[in-house]
Amino acid sequence: MSNSSEKKYSDIVNSFFDNKHPQRTQKLFYDWLLSKRDGNQKEMALQQKFDSYDVPYTASVEEVLPKIHDKIGVIVAKTKTKYMSMYPARRLAMRIAAVLIPFILLAGGIFFYSNNRASVNPIEYISVYAPIDKMQMVILPCGSSAHINAGGKITYSKSNVGNREVQLSGETSFVVQRDEYRPFIVTTEHLQVTVLGTEFAVKESVDDHQTQITLEEGLIRVTLDNGEVFMLQPGGQLICDHLTGNAAISQLDAFDLRLASIWKEEQLLFDSLSLSQILRAIGVYCKKSVDFSAFTEIDDMFYSIRFAINESIETKLHVLKELTGSFDYRIEGKTVYIYN
Numbered sequence: 021m022s023n024s025s026e027k028k029y030s031d032i033v034n035s036f037f038d039n040k041h042p043q044r045t046q047k048l049f050y051d052w053l054l055s056k057r058d059g060n061q062k063e064m065a066l067q068q069k070f071d072s073y074d075v076p077y078t079a080s081v082e083e084v085l086p087k088i089h090d091k092i093g094v095i096v097a098k099t100k101t102k103y104m105s106m107y108p109a110r111r112l113a114m115r116i117a118a119v120l121i122p123f124i125l126l127a128g129g130i131f132f133y134s135n136n137r138a139s140v141n142p143i144e145y146i147s148v149y150a151p152i153d154k155m156q157m158v159i160l161p162c163g164s165s166a167h168i169n170a171g172g173k174i175t176y177s178k179s180n181v182g183n184r185e186v187q188l189s190g191e192t193s194f195v196v197q198r199d200e201y202r203p204f205i206v207t208t209e210h211l212q213v214t215v216l217g218t219e220f221a222v223k224e225s226v227d228d229h230q231t232q233i234t235l236e237e238g239l240i241r242v243t244l245d246n247g248e249v250f251m252l253q254p255g256g257q258l259i260c261d262h263l264t265g266n267a268a269i270s271q272l273d274a275f276d277l278r279l280a281s282i283w284k285e286e287q288l289l290f291d292s293l294s295l296s297q298i299l300r301a302i303g304v305y306c307k308k309s310v311d312f313s314a315f316t317e318i319d320d321m322f323y324s325i326r327f328a329i330n331e332s333i334e335t336k337l338h339v340l341k342e343l344t345g346s347f348d349y350r351i352e353g354k355t356v357y358i359y360n
Contacts, residue, residue, distance in 0.1 A: 029058070029065035032201075052182055144178040150190070155284065160184070163197040164204060167284050169223075191223040193281050196238075210262055215240045220252075221281050229262040234272070234280035279304050288327040288336075295346055296358075298323060302340075303356055306333040314359035315347060 036049050052062075150156035150168040158166045161180035168174060172190025184204045186194075196204045198217025206213040208224045210231050218238020224231045233242055235252040242250045242258055250258050250269060255277055260267040272280065275297060282288075282305050290298050296317050303310035323344065327336050337349050337356070350357050 028201075029061045030068060033062075033065040033068075145175055146178050147173060147175045149173045160186070162199065162202070162204070165195045167193040169193075169283050188222055189224060191221070191283070193219075193221040193284055195219045210245055211260060212243045213240055214243070231260045231262070232280075233258045234277070236277065236281070290326070291324045292322045293324075294319075294322055295340075295344055298325065298340065299337075299347075299356075299358055302333060302336050306336075308333060308351070308354055308356050311355055311357045314357065316360055318346065321346070 032049075032052075148156060148158050148166075148168060150170050150172045152171050154170055156168040156172075158168065158174065160166060160176055161178065162184045164184070166174055166186070169191035172192055173188070174192055175187040177185065182202070184199070184202055186204075186206050188206055188208050192206075194204070194206070196215055196217050196219070200216060204215045204217075206215075206222055208222065208231055210224065211233075213220070213222060213233060215238060218240055219236040220238070220240055221234045221236075222231070223233075233240070233252065234257045235254055237254055239254075240252050242252065244250075244260060244267060246265065248267065250267065252258055252269065253271075255272050256269050257272050257276075257280065258267060258269050275293070279301060282301060285305075288301065288305060290301065293301075294317065296312060296315070299310055299312075302308075321344075325340065325343065327339070331339075333356070334351070337351075341347060341349065347358050347360060349359070
């Protein structure tokens with residue numbers, strides 16, 4: 021962990037314990053503290069705070085521990101060798117409880133986290149599906165936006181408290197509102213993307229066994245299931261193969277960067293592009309692969325054209341063929357074959 025990241029967690033912990041806060045602020049801190057994200061960093065910051073107090077771990081502390089477990093909602097089963105949490109999601113909470121006991125003793129029991137179901141509302145999640153034939157636009161509670169491609173789905177917390185986390189399947193493009201204290205986290209079946217504020221797209225394809233992350237603006241960190249970490253710069257595209265485990269970053273030019281999120285556009289507008297570029301864009305937009313193996317392009321020819329909303333791929337190709345007179349085509353399944 022970098023010094024700046026370590027200082028961030030220490031500052032949050034120190035600020036809470038060194039000052040008085042209203043009840044709402046306390047609850048926000050407890051929610052953040054007991055969440056599963058960044059557990060090691062938070063535990064380290066708490067341990068550093070604990071070490072700054074000259075309070076030994078005595079028998080009295082041992083007696084208080086079960087009461088603290090009860091306060092924070094940890095159910096513990098005692099064995100001959102160790103204590104085991106009955107709820108894996110609360111293992112961090114149990115470790116934190118042991119660190120926090122000295123503070124409770126010093127403060128006369130003021131510091132506690134109440135897990136009473138009568139006073140704490142359960143977290144509510146919202147799932148949004150995009151119909152199979154059109155895109156869905158969603159404004160998240162934090163003000164960030166998500167464009168879900170046809171057939172995709174995202175799930176997120178209804179509340180704007182704690183970390184901003186989204187679970188994704190399919191393809192979604194995000195424009196994230198910057199928040200230095202709350203990262204925006206996108207989780208798929210195979211990886212996790214962490215950002216502060218940026219514009220990027222995630223595409224997880226079951227058919228191709230790949231996840232593709234494309235960054236338009238800002239900076240993002242991608243963590244694979246095997247622990248490998250990648251940092252993406254603007255224009256960077258990371259492609260992860262789920263079968264081989266291989267992952268590689270490539271830098272896209274302006275045209276290919278546009279192709280990565282062209283599905284968001286309501287109509288196709290091209291200005292001074294080559295015929296092959298326009299055909300590639302039509303293929304991506306209409307979810308078809310384009311085969312140019314039997315096509316030789318005239319290098320110095322460029323075209324400008326706009327296609328109306330809801331035109332079929334057959335109409336687009338026919339219009340382009342008639343206007344240019346430079347190619348012919350046939351469509352077989354999910355592939356468009358282009359030839360002279």
